[in-house]
Amino acid sequence: MTSILWLRRDLRRADHPALLAARDAADGELIVAYVIDPKLWANAGPVRRAWLAATLKATRDEFDDGLTLLWGDPRQVVLELATRVGATSVHVTRETTPFGHRRDEAVAAVLAAAGVEWVETGTPYAVGPGLVHNLSGGPYKVFTPFAKAWRGHGWPDPAPRPRELPLRHVGDDDKATQAIRQALAAPDLPELPQAGEKAAHARWREFCDTALTAYATDRDLPGTDGTSRLSPYLKLGVVHPRTLLADLADQRGQGAQTYVTEIAWREFYADVLWHNPSSAWSDLRDPLSGMAYDEPDDAIEAWRTGTTGYPIVDAGMRQLLAQGWMHNRVRMITASFLTKDLHVWWPIGAKHFLDHLIDGDIASNNHGWQWVAGTGTDASPYFRVFNPVTQGEKFDPDGDYVRQWVPELAHLSGKAAHQPWEHPEGYAHDYPTRIVDHAEERREALRRLGEVTG
Incomplete structure (x- = not known):
């Protein structure tokens, strides 16, 4: 057979x-x-x-x-x-x-x-979506109790790797091989990580040896190599999360426990999508269904190209274009800027991310956007508007991340890179001026919120 x-x-x-x-x-x-x-x-x-x-x-x-x-x-x-x-x-x-x-x-x-x-x-998850239930037998709607129940549910040990397989290759479709060849030869591709299972495990070992201990704090610092960078491999199932959890089972440090929690977030969003399929591209929660949004214009093009005049936003959007990846903290900052400063509905930004992210997972990406936009499960309240300057100064305190991706500001030292408008030489190398005033747009966002919530 x-x-x-x-x-x-x-x-x-x-x-x-x-x-x-x-x-x-x-x-x-x-x-x-x-x-x-x-x-x-x-x-x-x-x-x-x-x-x-x-x-x-x-x-x-x-x-x-x-x-x-x-x-x-x-x-x-x-x-x-x-x-x-x-x-x-x-x-x-x-x-x-x-x-x-x-x-x-x-x-x-x-x-x-x-x-x-x-x-x-x-499934692609340690615990398959739909298997973690609350006491009434329904799905969890908030992350923290889900994560507790998810840990309590547990998962099997990794399956053994088969050494010998009775493989038969029946011939490739010419269109498939041509598509792969053309994809790898496409112009202007970013520098991609090493692909494949061996590369994923090598990266995991490197992260565990060098960055896991400090992960709880360093994961929020975009200028530090403090994340595992395994999300592109998890996206395509090159490594299974159960494998990672097995390696972390005997780790008692805060870094390891925080990493387990991040895996739980990924599984939570998959569970949310399983129970609410329409939430892939529409608001999960109704309270903001009447929110007024602006149609995309030149401002959203500035956001896409990293020319908004806000350094941490521009650094993130340029990293996305250059690497097909963006640091998670900066994903939240850039998403908040689009939804709260430019008043654009979150699916427009979510689609742009999915077009460019090599780890673009619809459950994690789109529900992460909803968290920022205030429309999803465990949502950040809509009235929480990320200030791109203070966020930059807090999580990129020396300005290294900004200078890496925004060379027009490489001459500004320290925190000055986050506010070039305050420096006499801030625009000496043609960095764009701010397309909006954050304080004004924050007030406008809250005004629109008041219209739908009373």
Whole structure:
């Protein structure tokens, strides 16, 4: 018998329950395949396409060149593959995003009609969305009690890495190989991290050895290499969070516990999206449904290009364009600036982030935006408006992060980089002046809040 493992957000060989299930079901041949859906590919943006392409190349190495690359609508392509090789079962890691869940239901239906078994094993999370319940059996709506229940629920140990696999490569689709080649050769790509499972584990070991101890404080400092930078690998399932949690199990320091909490945030947002699929692109909470927002104009283009005249905002937006990544603290600052200073509805900013972030995860990204905008679960109150100057001075006290990404301000030392308008030489190198007055826009944001809340 032949079985198929269809990879999606699980591009790894270690700690992969669906892979083990597919191997055990294969009495002869195992086909490991990835399907590039042209609709998703077209909407991903060049940076995300390049990161996926690089990761697929590395995944092929992990599977000893046994990864089959296909192109097309999965409802057709997976069935065609199963029919061509005579597969009796198709194995997947259970998908939990609204789009992924709908797609899988459709693929499972066409396979069932053809007599091919559909088998879901595991999820991209330590605890699958929908499995943590409150005392009344419903979902949690606030993070802190969720995190406590999530820890209490627990998770299994990492699955063993299979050494020998009966892999069969059945030939790549020319459109898939061409798409990967073109993605990696796209112009103006940022410098991407090393892709693949080995690179992810190497980065994890480096972080644990050098930055984990101070993570609780350093994770908020964008000018310090204090974060793990594992989010791009977690996004594509190159490493499973259960693997990280196992390594942290014996760590008692504050840094390790804070890291576990950050994993819990990722799982919380996935759980929120599972229970509220519409919250992917609409407000989760109703109280601000009547809020007045401005239509995008030249100001949002200044935000996108990092030319707002507010140094910490511009540094973050330029880092995003240069690396396909942005420090999490700065993500909050830039999101607040768009929603509160420019009065733009959060999905516009969320989409821009997803277009450029190599770790762009719809649950974490879009609910993080809602947290800032005041419309989501555990939301920061709308009246909390991040001051880009004080945020910069607090979390980038020496101005190193700003000077790194805004070379027009490299001549300003220390905190002066956060307020060039206060320095006689602040605009000597053509840094743009502020597009809005923060104090005025804060008042306007609160005025609009009063209109909908009374």
